[in-house]
Amino acid sequence: RYDGPSAAEILRKRSEFLSPSMFYFYKKPLNIVDGKMQYLFDEDGRRYLDAFGGIATICCGHCHPEVIEAIINQMKRLQHSTVLYLNHAIADFAEALASKLPGDLKVVFFTNSGTEANELALMIARLYTGCHDIISLRNAYHGNAAGTMGATAQCNWKFNVIQSGVHHALNPDQYRGIFGSDGEKYAKDVQEIIDFGTSGRVAGFISEAIQGVGGILELAPGYLPSVYNSIKKAGGLCIADEVQAGFARTGSHFWGFEAHGVVPDIVTMAKGIGNGIPIGAVVTTPEIAQVLTRRSYFNTFGGNPVCTAGGHAVLKVLEKEKLQENALVVGSYLKDGLMALKEKHENMGVLVGKGGFYGNVFRITPPLCFSKEDSDFFVDAMDIALSKL
Ligand code: PMP
Numbered sequence: 001r002y003d004g005p006s007a008a009e010i011l012r013k014r015s016e017f018l019s020p021s022m023f024y025f026y027k028k029p030l031n032i033v034d035g036k037m038q039y040l041f042d043e044d045g046r047r048y049l050d051a052f053g054g055i056a057t058i059c060c061g062h063c064h065p066e067v068i069e070a071i072i073n074q075m076k077r078l079q080h081s082t083v084l085y086l087n088h089a090i091a092d093f094a095e096a097l098a099s100k101l102p103g104d105l106k107v108v109f110f111t112n113s114g115t116e117a118n119e120l121a122l123m124i125a126r127l128y129t130g131c132h133d134i135i136s137l138r139n140a141y142h143g144n145a146a147g148t149m150g151a152t153a154q155c156n157w158k159f160n161v162i163q164s165g166v167h168h169a170l171n172p173d174q175y176r177g178i179f180g181s182d183g184e185k186y187a188k189d190v191q192e193i194i195d196f197g198t199s200g201r202v203a204g205f206i207s208e209a210i211q212g213v214g215g216i217l218e219l220a221p222g223y224l225p226s227v228y229n230s231i232k233k234a235g236g237l238c239i240a241d242e243v244q245a246g247f248a249r250t251g252s253h254f255w256g257f258e259a260h261g262v263v264p265d266i267v268t269m270a271k272g273i274g275n276g277i278p279i280g281a282v283v284t285t286p287e288i289a290q291v292l293t294r295r296s297y298f299n300t301f302g303g304n305p306v307c308t309a310g311g312h313a314v315l316k317v318l319e320k321e322k323l324q325e326n327a328l329v330v331g332s333y334l335k336d337g338l339m340a341l342k343e344k345h346e347n348m349g350v351l352v353g354k355g356g357f358y359g360n361v362f363r364i365t366p367p368l369c370f371s372k373e374d375s376d377f378f379v380d381a382m383d384i385a386l387s388k389l
Helices: 007-017 065-077 088-098 114-129 146-151 183-197 223-233 256-260 286-294 305-320 323-344 372-388
Strands: 032-036 039-042 047-049 107-111 134-137 166-169 204-207 237-241 266-269 280-284
Touching: 047 372, 065 305, 088 107, 088 280, 088 305, 107 114, 107 286, 114 134, 114 146, 114 204, 114 237, 114 266, 114 280, 114 286, 134 146, 134 183, 166 183, 183 223, 204 223, 223 237, 223 256, 305 323, 323 372
Parallel strands: 134 166, 134 204, 204 237, 237 266
Antiparallel strands: 032 039, 039 047, 107 280, 266 280
């Protein structure tokens, strides 16, 4: 039962007291008041199957009891800024997170968002290399602060303010790209940017393995190994933005980059790692991490006890409930169902959130506890909706 303000009342307050830049999804905005695992409930108690997961932020399910318990227990005991005192939550979560990463990627710096994580990653690359030039992909989204807006490459997310030192490479887009799925051909563009657009030395390269905001585009195979090679030769660092693709979501791997056989120098993450609470992280090697000791680097709430206790609980739930495996099994099953619909509805790009530069993509990023029954229901719902178009 919900006794709070109605959707109309909230809309009135929003229009008067909140930034006009805030937008919402769906023509008739929903007043969602409760969440339970893969379901959301509106003010009238109507249940919705959540196939968007708050833009891939819900990882192990809305209000997962074990995550909530960890957050509440820590909150009752102590919430604080990160600096000043020792706290076990941040240390425990860092250790657990590092165990999920390959190679020398063992040092964690926590932030409050994906933007902050990517800002920090870009700065680290610049400091470590002594270079300013960064290469990112066209159609990319990496955040909305000065550096990350520079690395973002879609005009609708870019304001007309200074965003210096970023070159945008040809997107290895297997769907619309000029070289189809030939990753190595697209990779040549990065080498050319290095050769003709920089001093020959660069700070680094940043990309997702699957562009999220960009429209769930999987980078062409062969692209990342070739680009990482060029970047390394030019003295740069390779940054993997795992804000959407990481944390078991792809099912086949824990991190998106793993499907490409590369090991980045820096990995950034946010969204799903907190299952809805604000936390992000940058993970790098001990050697690279040293650059931040040149000055004092400080983030009041990055890695605070409550968020790290929550994040750690998310990781435990992922493992305990084998959600990566579930994502693989149910994800493949859902994809098959949607592929069959594609046959029926000509020209309907597969794949619920709207996304991609052209707004032509259904972004389906459900919580990882989605079941086969949910998938069946979802496909049926899509079928009905598409039939009405
Ligand atoms: N990187 C990627 C890939 C993202 O999708 C987003 C958010 N959509 C960000 C970074 C920025 O994260 P945040 O909104 O938490 O700042």
